[in-house]
Amino acid sequence: MSVDTGTTQGALKPNESHARQWRGFGVGFVVKLILMGLVNALGVSIILSAWNVEAWGVLAASTALLVVADIIYFTRRMLPLKYIYPGLVFLLVFQIFTLGYTAYVAFTNYGTGHAGSMQQAVDAALIQDxxxxxxxxxxxxxxxxxxxxxxxxxxxxxxxxxxxxxxxxxxxxxxxxxxxxxxxxxxxxxxxxxxxxxxxxxxxxxxxxxxxxxxxxxxxxxxxxxxxxxxxxxxxxxxxxxxxxxTLTNTETGVVYHATETGNFVADDGTRLPTGWVVTVGFDNFVRAVTDSTLAQPLLKVTAWTFAFAILTVLTSFGLGLLFAIIYNDPRIRARRTLRTLFILPYAFPAFMSALLWQGMLNREFGIINDWFFFGADINWLGDPFLAKVAILWVNLWLSYPYWFLVCTGALQSLPGETMEAARIDGAGRWRQFRSITLPLLMISTAPLAIASFAFNFNNFTIIYMLTEGGPPFAGTSGLGSTDILISAIYNISGVSGGAADYGLASALSIVVFVVVGVISAIAFRQTRKLEEI
Structure with a gap:
């Protein structure tokens, strides 16, 4: 019995090859073409804008990113990069570029009176005169x-x-x-x-x-x-x-203003024109932060209070949240679910709104705190430096403890029951069980969250600005206050809230805050590994 093998199903015809056959444009290809067309249009517009303002660094980076995107998405290879590349671009634009530009500004005199090029400063001087x-x-x-x-x-x-x-x-x-x-x-x-x-x-x-x-x-x-x-x-x-x-010469008085390395037009008698230009000043901003008599001492106090505020907030909110979690994790407590819901209500309110409400309640003249709890006493909660710090810690405790209440409740419920049962059999009391078993096991899961909470409160701008706006102010002309933390001090120095802006100094302080938080977080995370080993 013979078998015909010449026309079996799926066999290649004489004019066919093993290469992939083109079957026309699919829907996916058309969608990709449209999306890449939009991406290229956006990229070209950014490139042209950079060309017009002579931003050569932005132009070079935009061109490179656009060319790489076209290569990746119009070739059949590089499949992993098709998924990774968008994330890399966003990381570059929103993280690396932001940090890099902040570092650049930190080494310049960019701010009020120094916000453009020398030619722009010349034009502004001509206009002002x-x-x-x-x-x-x-x-x-x-x-x-x-x-x-x-x-x-x-x-x-x-x-x-x-x-x-x-x-x-x-x-x-x-x-x-x-x-x-x-x-x-x-x-x-x-x-x-x-x-x-x-x-x-x-x-x-x-x-x-x-x-x-x-x-x-x-x-x-x-x-x-x-x-x-x-x-x-x-x-x-x-x-x-x-x-x-x-040089700029006053044709009426004959005074000649010379361009200096500090980005100003200065005459021989020391007078200067109000408008200057951006120049690189090296580490001057960092040095000024610790040597300027009107700035160094207030910044030192602000830095000390920033650490105290972040540490005390984490310790008090964690401690209160853990206490309530232990209490309401006891099965003997009735209506536990209802009580838990009531205790986490502060966490459901927007922080800025809660701060404004507490600001009204702590008002010296008509606040309900003085009227209801201190028999109408004239207590200046937000005007006295010490009491203002106490008020901030209290309000932040009220806002923060529900988070730790939820975290610790979940952590307690996940602890292995066998370990606790073995400790009770061995004769360990409640305090010994908590100190030797419960707390160490809790710290394994909550220590990273505590580090994150420290970093958050180190830059907790909302509670400071909405409650006290950094006040009461220090004596002098620094523009800083007793309850300012570093992030609110940077906000004031940047001039966003009004007054003269010093973006160079603000950026330098931002770099310092970034380094401090990064170093502390790295050290703390290394310590949490030891807890896991234990």
Missing amino acids: ERRVEDLPSYPLAIVDNGSEIGFAVTDADGIVQVGTAEEPLAPVDGATVDEDTRPTEVPGWEIVPRSELFADPDLQEAVTELRVPVSDDAEDGSLRTRDGSSAAVYGSSLEWDPETA
Whole structure:
């Protein structure tokens, strides 16, 4: 009996190969193509933006990441990287880049008065010194609005209508019309603001009088300003910039301001212009934090209180949570579930809202704490340095102990019953069982959480800012207070809450906090390994 093997099912035809056959575009490929198109569009926009602002580092990194993404997702190999690469990109952008940029700022003088390049500082100095140029005439003016910003429309000596804004210098506009006084009446792309509307809106009047429209791209050419909204005059600066010698000269007084290595324009008599530029200052910010007499002593007190606050918060909240967990883990307690629910209620409230409520209750004049519990006594809970610390520790204990109550309850219920039974048979009492068995076993599971809680409270900005805002303040001009911890001190120094900003010093202190928390956490985690061995 013969078997026909020439046309068996699945056999290759003469014109077929063992290579994978192309079967057209699948749905997955089309979806991938669309997603990669969006990724490339976003990447190209970031690259072009970086090119425009001359951010060469961002440009190089964005280009490299985009090219690598295309290589990974348009090749059949590198399957693991297809899943890992997005996480790596997010890690680079949101973690490594942030830390790197913070470290960079820590070695600069970036802050109020030093927020740009030297050329930007020159332009700002020219603008700040502007005075009206008496020799030049005023121009008929119309206030214009394009829906997003206001600007000036003027008619020059040649009868050409020009429009400019605070960001864009004057430029001719085609198709504009003027009245008999040569004041623009219609400007394509802009709406003329009626004078009646201008006079009826004080905010608009203020915006118009504060508006300056550059005459050209060169700041030395001056700008247009108005006082009455009907005519504009050219304002120019008495300072003259010499890029070759890097000096600004006051043409009226003859004073010469030289560019210094500290990022300022300083005259021979020591006077300086208010606007400077960003320069690298090395370790000056770190040194200033420990040598500046107005800053070093308050920072030392803040640092000591930060450690005390973090340690005491962890110890008290853990201790109270463990105590309640032991009590309400006893089967003899009735309605245990209901009581547990009541005890964890503080954990369900937003921390910032709870802090605000406690701030009201601790108020010196009308707070219910003084009225109900101290018979109306005048106790300045939030104004006295010591009492303010006590109040913060108490409020944070009220907010934190439910977390440890839950954690310790779960840990207690997971302890091996055989071990406890053996200890009781051997004659161990309750205290000996707790000290020798329960607590060591609990620490194995809760020690990492305690370390994390310490790190969290070391940077617990919410409770400090919402309850006391760092006050009461220290005597002097440091801007820091008795209940400030390092993170709230950094917030104040950064100028976010108002006042002069010193991002360089704030970044330097942030690096210090990062190193301190990292070192303490590393040491503590090494100690937890010993507990596991025990």
